[in-house]
Amino acid sequence: MVAIAWGMAVAPSRGPRRELSHEKIVEAGIEIADRDGLAAVTMQRVAESLGFTTMALYRYVSTKHELLDLMRDAAIAVPPRKKLPQPWREALRAWCQVMRECYRAHPWVLAIPRRQEVLLMPNAVALVDLGLQAMAELALDEEQKMAAVLTLSTYVGAMVGLERELAVEPDAEYTAEAFAALGEVITPERFPALRSMLLAGEYIGGPPSPEQGLDTELEFGLERILDGLERLDRELRGSS
Amino acid sequence: MVAIAWGMAVAPSRGPRRELSHEKIVEAGIEIADRDGLAAVTMQRVAESLGFTTMALYRYVSTKHELLDLMRDAAIAVPPRKKLPQPWREALRAWCQVMRECYRAHPWVLAIPRRQEVLLMPNAVALVDLGLQAMAELALDEEQKMAAVLTLSTYVGAMVGLERELAVEPDAEYTAEAFAALGEVITPERFPALRSMLLAGEYIGGPPSPEQGLDTELEFGLERILDGLERLDRELRGSS
DNA sequence: ACACTCAGCGTATGACCTACACAGATGAGG
DNA sequence: CCTCATCTGTGTAGGTCATACGCTGAGTGT
Numbered sequence: 001m002v003a004i005a006w007g008m009a010v011a012p013s014r015g016p017r018r019e020l021s022h023e024k025i026v027e028a029g030i031e032i033a034d035r036d037g038l039a040a041v042t043m044q045r046v047a048e049s050l051g052f053t054t055m056a057l058y059r060y061v062s063t064k065h066e067l068l069d070l071m072r073d074a075a076i077a078v079p080p081r082k083k084l085p086q087p088w089r090e091a092l093r094a095w096c097q098v099m100r101e102c103y104r105a106h107p108w109v110l111a112i113p114r115r116q117e118v119l120l121m122p123n124a125v126a127l128v129d130l131g132l133q134a135m136a137e138l139a140l141d142e143e144q145k146m147a148a149v150l151t152l153s154t155y156v157g158a159m160v161g162l163e164r165e166l167a168v169e170p171d172a173e174y175t176a177e178a179f180a181a182l183g184e185v186i187t188p189e190r191f192p193a194l195r196s197m198l199l200a201g202e203y204i205g206g207p208p209s210p211e212q213g214l215d216t217e218l219e220f221g222l223e224r225i226l227d228g229l230e231r232l233d234r235e236l237r238g239s240s
Numbered sequence: 241m242v243a244i245a246w247g248m249a250v251a252p253s254r255g256p257r258r259e260l261s262h263e264k265i266v267e268a269g270i271e272i273a274d275r276d277g278l279a280a281v282t283m284q285r286v287a288e289s290l291g292f293t294t295m296a297l298y299r300y301v302s303t304k305h306e307l308l309d310l311m312r313d314a315a316i317a318v319p320p321r322k323k324l325p326q327p328w329r330e331a332l333r334a335w336c337q338v339m340r341e342c343y344r345a346h347p348w349v350l351a352i353p354r355r356q357e358v359l360l361m362p363n364a365v366a367l368v369d370l371g372l373q374a375m376a377e378l379a380l381d382e383e384q385k386m387a388a389v390l391t392l393s394t395y396v397g398a399m400v401g402l403e404r405e406l407a408v409e410p411d412a413e414y415t416a417e418a419f420a421a422l423g424e425v426i427t428p429e430r431f432p433a434l435r436s437m438l439l440a441g442e443y444i445g446g447p448p449s450p451e452q453g454l455d456t457e458l459e460f461g462l463e464r465i466l467d468g469l470e471r472l473d474r475e476l477r478g479s480s
Numbered sequence: 481a482c483a484c485t486c487a488g489c490g491t492a493t494g495a496c497c498t499a500c501a502c503a504g505a506t507g508a509g510g
Numbered sequence: 511c512c513t514c515a516t517c518t519g520t521g522t523a524g525g526t527c528a529t530a531c532g533c534t535g536a537g538t539g540t
Binding site for chain 1: 395431433456
């Protein structure tokens, strides 16, 4: 499966000529997911959008989940030879921006459960590499850099994921009246810290978020993490 | 649905006595999810584990997803009157620890797609409140505190979620040999930063992770975020 | 030329969620 | 105390999915 993603799958030479290809199938799947969401990606629908029967797909893909994995990796492709700005802080911001754009363009990616192999697929690897490049000038050791890459990518993915999940439909129960009604159960003694904020409408996904997603919040967390990395970098330099 | 979670659902007084209850159903669902994973939670199986027919559940829950939402909120209950240590940094660490334990005890929680309403359910609210309590002494304003709560909870959830996803089964393709084979496609010019680390086995989920999950990495990111908050706090105090 | 291999198709099976109608229980109002 | 609207749990049935299996015919290495 990793082999397929790297384009190393060996096409058999014996039988009839293949009319489909991994690329076509993956592309069709992505198109459907982009338009109608991951739930609409059904073996049937992918096949018929290509003009084939459902079972034809199984000559190329051993399981639906394998198709999804391939779709993910294809969807998170980084623009090749992407140049990162300087200094490292700007580079990491740009890197996070790349991921954010990927996820915003293909939000369904974040709903696909991950297995270990996906970490070895080409675009996942490329993304990690780019993150490491961004941190080239930092004084962290390799293990720390890898942990930082993981932290940032996980964080960005999770925030965009949350944003999309919450945005699926403005919920009928998530209104000002509902907030007010909750004022009765959200008593000061049970929820000392939260009560005032909730009544003021200051709550997750409340204003100003509805329009702009969780952009402000994502930005906030991102800057904290970068600050944290900066401090670590300084400490490591200082002690050497 | 939010009403059900808050125990404010009005039981009708007209018909036959109810033999089931939301609590029993949710509990049965949790038990199955804990034992066999979220995929095993099927209306049929929940019902039969209680000795009823599938359709009986729909008198209490309008949709399977509603049951899952209720299960989540029930599963993330914080020990009541949980005391947080001092100072704020220790408090936030403890808060994250609480979440981590929740997610480790009920990993399936992280696989349930979230809708806006879930943010209004009692234990979700309690968790936010606890996070805010932990930050009481910080100089951040309310919006910043809320963003910090969101950042930390999202981050911890995502890391534990990733950990569980990757741990489902040690993948057959994720071995030392596979790494070596990838050495051929992971060329220095395409992946300048990564190559040496990959060959040294220093990669996400590689050693020392297999045994201990992503604990080290989670800890790393957490400390960076806390450092970032500390810096922001200092800046806000300094400029006042 | 032959035999083996493989592509795409049709059919079938077994989960699963959930809509709908039914029979009996139960309590509110006269 | 009677009556009837209301609600409970049940049985059935329909629709959607993933995918196993066997078939036909195409193309290739020997």
